[in-house]
Amino acid sequence: MSDLSTWFQVLLLGLPATLIATVGGIALTVVLSFVAGLALLSPSRTVRVVSRIYVEGLRGTSEVVQLFWIFFALPVLVGFQIVPIWAGVLVLGLNHGAYGAEIVRGAVQSVPRAQYEGALALSLSPAQRMRRVILPQAVVEMLPPAGNLFIQLLKSTALLSFVFVQDVTRQAHDVLIPAFNPYVFPILLLTLAFYLVLSLLITAGMRALERVAGRRLGRVAVGVG
Amino acid sequence: MTWDWNYVADVLPALLDGLRITVIATLLGSLVALVLGLVFAVLMRGPAPVRVVVRALVEFVRSTPLLVQVFFLFFVLPQFGVTLGALVVGVIALGLHYAAYNSEVYRAGIEAVPRGQWEAATALSLPRSRVWTGVVLPQAIPRVLPALGNNVISMFKETPLLIGIGVLDIVGQAREAGNTTFRYVEVYTIAGLLFLVLSYPAALLVRRLERRVVGT
Amino acid sequence: MIVFEGVEKRFGDNVVLSDLDFTVASGEHVTLIGPSGSGKTTILRLLMCLEAVSDGVIRVGGRPLSHMEKGGRLVPADEKHSREVRKHIGMVFQQFNLFPNMTVRGNLVEAPTRVLGLSRDEADARAVELLDLVGLAEKIDEHPSRLSGGQQQRVAIARALAMRPDVLLLDEVTSALDPELVAGVLKLLREIGETTDITILCVTHEMGFARDFSHRVMMFDGGRIVEDAPPEELFTAPREPRTQEFLRAVLGR
Numbered sequence: 001m002s003d004l005s006t007w008f009q010v011l012l013l014g015l016p017a018t019l020i021a022t023v024g025g026i027a028l029t030v031v032l033s034f035v036a037g038l039a040l041l042s043p044s045r046t047v048r049v050v051s052r053i054y055v056e057g058l059r060g061t062s063e064v065v066q067l068f069w070i071f072f073a074l075p076v077l078v079g080f081q082i083v084p085i086w087a088g089v090l091v092l093g094l095n096h097g098a099y100g101a102e103i104v105r106g107a108v109q110s111v112p113r114a115q116y117e118g119a120l121a122l123s124l125s126p127a128q129r130m131r132r133v134i135l136p137q138a139v140v141e142m143l144p145p146a147g148n149l150f151i152q153l154l155k156s157t158a159l160l161s162f163v164f165v166q167d168v169t170r171q172a173h174d175v176l177i178p179a180f181n182p183y184v185f186p187i188l189l190l191t192l193a194f195y196l197v198l199s200l201l202i203t204a205g206m207r208a209l210e211r212v213a214g215r216r217l218g219r220v221a222v223g224v225g
Numbered sequence: 226m227t228w229d230w231n232y233v234a235d236v237l238p239a240l241l242d243g244l245r246i247t248v249i250a251t252l253l254g255s256l257v258a259l260v261l262g263l264v265f266a267v268l269m270r271g272p273a274p275v276r277v278v279v280r281a282l283v284e285f286v287r288s289t290p291l292l293v294q295v296f297f298l299f300f301v302l303p304q305f306g307v308t309l310g311a312l313v314v315g316v317i318a319l320g321l322h323y324a325a326y327n328s329e330v331y332r333a334g335i336e337a338v339p340r341g342q343w344e345a346a347t348a349l350s351l352p353r354s355r356v357w358t359g360v361v362l363p364q365a366i367p368r369v370l371p372a373l374g375n376n377v378i379s380m381f382k383e384t385p386l387l388i389g390i391g392v393l394d395i396v397g398q399a400r401e402a403g404n405t406t407f408r409y410v411e412v413y414t415i416a417g418l419l420f421l422v423l424s425y426p427a428a429l430l431v432r433r434l435e436r437r438v439v440g441t
Numbered sequence: 442m443i444v445f446e447g448v449e450k451r452f453g454d455n456v457v458l459s460d461l462d463f464t465v466a467s468g469e470h471v472t473l474i475g476p477s478g479s480g481k482t483t484i485l486r487l488l489m490c491l492e493a494v495s496d497g498v499i500r501v502g503g504r505p506l507s508h509m510e511k512g513g514r515l516v517p518a519d520e521k522h523s524r525e526v527r528k529h530i531g532m533v534f535q536q537f538n539l540f541p542n543m544t545v546r547g548n549l550v551e552a553p554t555r556v557l558g559l560s561r562d563e564a565d566a567r568a569v570e571l572l573d574l575v576g577l578a579e580k581i582d583e584h585p586s587r588l589s590g591g592q593q594q595r596v597a598i599a600r601a602l603a604m605r606p607d608v609l610l611l612d613e614v615t616s617a618l619d620p621e622l623v624a625g626v627l628k629l630l631r632e633i634g635e636t637t638d639i640t641i642l643c644v645t646h647e648m649g650f651a652r653d654f655s656h657r658v659m660m661f662d663g664g665r666i667v668e669d670a671p672p673e674e675l676f677t678a679p680r681e682p683r684t685q686e687f688l689r690a691v692l693g694r
Contacts, residue, residue, distance in 0.1 A: 060421040060428065064385035064396050065413060072409035077227060151288065158290035159386060169293055173389075177300060184300040192289045192297065199288035345538035345597075348489050349552035349604065350527045353520070359551060363542040 007176055007187050011194055014171035021088050021157040021167065022198070026150050028093025029100050033146075036097060037104025038130070051101065058098035064159055067091045071163040088160035096153045103149065107141035108134055140213045147206035151199050158195075168194050233411050236402045240412065243398030244419055250315055250394065251381040257320025258380065259373065262327025267357065269332060279328075286325035292386045294318050299390045315387040323380050330372040334365035371435040378427050382420060395419055442467040442640045443488070443608065448497035448507075450483055450664075457483050458664045461497070465657075467607075468638040472651040472672070475661030476687060481644040485610040488642065489532045490523040501526055502607060528556060531601030532610040535617050537593040539585040545572070545596050546581045549603050557604065564603070571599040575629055591622030595629055602633070609633075611643040623647070630654065648692060652676050660684045 039051035058066070070091055075081045082090070111134050119129040161170035172191040177184055268279045286294070295318040302309060309317075338361050346356040385396035393401070399412035443465040450458040458480045465471050473481040486492045487499060487507070494507040498515060508515040509522040518526075539548050549568035553559040559567070572578045575595040577588075585593055594614055601609060611630070615623045627650050634641060634654055645651055651658055652672045660668040660675065660683070668681045679685045 056425060056428075057421065060425040061417040062382040062385050062396070062420045064388070065399075065417045065420060068396065068400070068409070069413040069417060072403060073413045076410050155288075155290040158292040161292070162386075162389070169290065169296075172293070173296060177296075182304075185304060188293065188297040188301060191293050192285075195289040195293065196285060339536075339538075341534055341536050341538035342540065344489075344491050345532075345534060345540070347491060348527070348530075348532040348534075349600070350524050350556045351552055352524070352555065355555050359555070360540050360542070364540075 003180065003183065004186070004190075007180070007183075007190055010175050011168050011171050011191060014166055014168035015194070017085060017160070017165050017167040018154075018157050018169075018194075018198070020085055021092060021160055021165065022150075022154050024086075024089035025092030025096065025153050025157065028089060029096040029149070029153060032093055032097025033100025033104050036101035037108070040101060040105045041108060055098045055101050058095050063091065063095050063156055064162065066095055067159055067163060084160070084163050084165045087163060088157070088165050092153055092156055092160075095156070096149055099149055099152075100146065103142050103145045104138070107138040110141050111137045137217065140210070140217055143206060143210045143213060147203060147210075150202050150206070154195065154198055154202060227410055229408065229411060232406065232408055233415065236398075236412055237415070239398045239402060240395055240415055240419065243393055243395040243416075246312065246392065246397075247381070247384050247394040248423075250312060250319060250384045250387060250392070251377065253316045254319030254323065254380055254384070255377045257316060258323035258327050258376065261320060261324035263331055263362075265324055265328035266331035266335060269328065270335070283325040283328055286322055287329075291318065291322045291383060292389055294322060295387065295390055311387070311390045311392045314390060315384070315392050319380055319384065319387075323376050326376050326379075327373060330369045330376065331365065333372075334369035335361060337368060338364045368438055371431050371438055374427070374431040374434060378424050378431065381424055381427075442469070442502060443642070444498075444500040445484075446498045446500070448487070448499060449495050450480070450487060450492065451495045456664055458487075461664075461666065463659070463666060463669065465640060465642065467640055469657065470634055470641045470643065470655045471657045471659060472643045472645060472655040473659050473661055474645070474648070474651060474687070475667070479661040480664040481661050482612055485532065485612050485642060485644060488608070488610055489530060490518070490527055493517070502529065528604065529607045530610065531604050531606035531608070532612065533594070533597050533601050533614045535613040537585075537590070537597045537617070539593055539597055539600070541585055544582050544584055545577070545588075548585065548596060548600050552600075553603050567603055568599070571602055572596070574602075574632075575599045589622060590618045591625050594618060594622075594626050598626075598629065598633070606639060608640045608642065611641065611645070613644050613646065615645065615647060627654075646691065648676070648688070660687065662687070 036051045036054055039047050040055065042048050042051070067088070070082065071084065071087045108130075115133055115137065116129065119133040124132065157167060158169040160167055161173060164170075168191060172187060176187045180187060265279050265283055268275050269283075270276070271279075295315060298318050299311065299314045302314065342360055342364065343356065346360045351359065384392075384394055387394060388397040388400060391397070395416045399416040402412050403409045445461045445463050448458060448461040449456065461484075473484060475481055483492065487494055488501070490506065498508055499506045504526055505515055505518070506523075506526045507518055509518045510516075539545075540551070543551065546565070546568055549571065550559075550561065550564035553564040553567060554561060569578065569581065572581055575598060577592055577595055577599075580588060580592065580596070585596065588596065594617075598614070614630075615626050618626065627647060630643075630650075631654055633639070643651070643655065655672050658670060658672045658675045659666050660679075660681065662683050668675060668679060668684045670680075675684065676688065679688060
């Protein structure tokens with residue numbers, strides 16, 4: 001039993017890094033998703049192309065490669081080393097932002113054309129149309145896929161253990177497994193449980209957001225699950 | 226100083242060998258995921274205890290990092306007397322992880338088959354197995370091929386985390402080379418390009434398939 | 442041939458059919474009429490074992506359908522028993538429910554080969570013969586999606602007949618058809634009624650058809666039989682006020 005509490009505490013030491021990476025990554029993802037997603041719908045061809053290159057480039061390559069590139073290759077080019085955890089946040093945000101951009105684009109396009117025309121008929125400016133009419137409706141559509149994306153991001157934080165971030169996974173792999181080798185089964189199960197709990201928290205948070213957003217649009221809560 | 230073509234020429238064979246491993250892991254892993262995912266999806270329509278267990282397993286697998294699952298199989302299996310090579314463990318882990326995702330895809334496809342099809346098959350007294358193989362799956366699977374294809378592409382891009390258990394895929398080879406020469410720009414750029422060159426056309430193909438499926 | 446004994450069907454708290462008793466003789470054509478939601482279709486679905494009874498027993502050809510005998514007692518039927526009794530019952534659906542992944546031929550030979558164990562040639566001969574009967578012989582290798590609604594429904598009728606059923610259930614088979622296609626399907630059903638001795642239970646809104654096709658008409662309302670009479674009687678001199686009201690509404694007189 002004392003073993004279990006030791007393992008738990010060792011894993012807990014990795015939790016701050018995992019949390020910073022998750023929260024920072026999600027924040028950057030949200031920003032990039034909106035910027036790139038709206039850019040994909042821009043009337044300017046140049047803006048669309050630039051955004052499309054970002055989206056396809058990041059979605060087309062592997063996250064691990066992106067991480068190693070930013071951690072090992074980029075310093076050679078720019079001349080300084082990024083703190084591992086921030087390199088991690090950067091990659092998580094860049095990568096998932098590319099997926100998020102498609103979510104934003106899809107949700108905006110799913111808003112019925114009549115809404116757009118209604119706003120146009122009221123002589124709202126393009127920015128007003130987007131901010132006051134289209135986005136509030138689109139956000140409701142974005143939330144469910146965004147929840148899945150954030151869970152993907154949480155799971156990807158484990159990759160940061162490759163670049164020396166002391167997260168939960170690295171604590172398990174580098175500290176616990178060598179020290180308590182006969183007990184890898186319960187140790188790794190406990191590690192998985194850490195992530196499961198974090199996933200459930202994200203899911204619960206997103207459900208709450210969905211309810212709030214749905215109520216704002218006067219939609220009745222659809223059955224849970 | 227930043228880009229050395231001679232170095233590129235030196236490491237390219239190793240990287241291509243790594244690509245071979247990446248492709249093998251993806252193909253075998255996808256095979257496992259396609260079959261096992263279908264099994265999960267069918268079991269999820271089975272009797273209550275089976276359904277609940279499979280559902281819980283799928284949720285668990287989807288909610289936890291693939292890398293930790295890879296470690297889990299790699300370190301735990303030997304303790305139960307099952308010693309497998311790193312690549313085999315990797316294929317199993319990838320297959321299991323993506324089976325969980327594929328089961329959701331199949332499930333959506335199965336649910337999209339109209340109830341009337343089940344009822345007509347039942348009214349004709351077709352045995353349960355034939356209802357699945359003759360009526361439901363032939364209608365469900367074509368619809369979900371694009372989504373399954375996307376999962377193959379996702380798996381392809383996730384195989385590099387098998388370097389965690391020492392598999393020498395593209396990234397494994399790139400890391401080996403980088404660590405010996407301390408030249409990282411070339412190897413990781415080429416690694417990235419190799420992924421892009423394979424996955425982007427594949428993604429375009431899937432999108433075309435998607436449009437065709439929607440069109441029918 | 443068909444016996445309902447105190448049959449009740451509930452969905453949760455919602456009682457769809459209550460304490461239903463009636464019999465249908467062998468070879469009889471019985472039409473069920475009544476407002477929608479009155480439970481007519483549920484009767485057909487119970488007979489096809491697409492739904493389970495909540496209470497009571499259904500017998501077909503003397504054998505319990507909803508139940509099976511075990512140690513002298515009746516217990517709810519298992520899947521095997523249901524499948525066995527179901528073999529003798531055919532059903533045609535409102536939405537045809539042809540299998541879109543098979544050709545017309547595939548739809549017709551599927552069950553005879555897989556369930557009745559006919560050889561491919563026998564089943565094929567049967568398919569050709571039945572498609573000839575429904576006037577679609579030349580469509581045998583088409584896909585259902587290339588047929589009109591009326592043609593699809595005629596194929597669905599042929600598919601049900603290919604099982605040589607003792608009982609045929611027709612569930613609003615013309616409701617999903619364009620008006621000009623209805624007559625052809627009804628004519629076919631009349632032909633089948635005249636040339637075979639199949640027991641037919643039919644739910645329809647086509648009162649003209651109900652009148653000249655059936656031996657008996659049952660008026661349903663609120664999950665109960667309101668009136669049960671030969672068509673000439675029920676349509677010309679309905680006794681029950683609910684029946685009079687309903688007929689006034691649907692016949693517009």
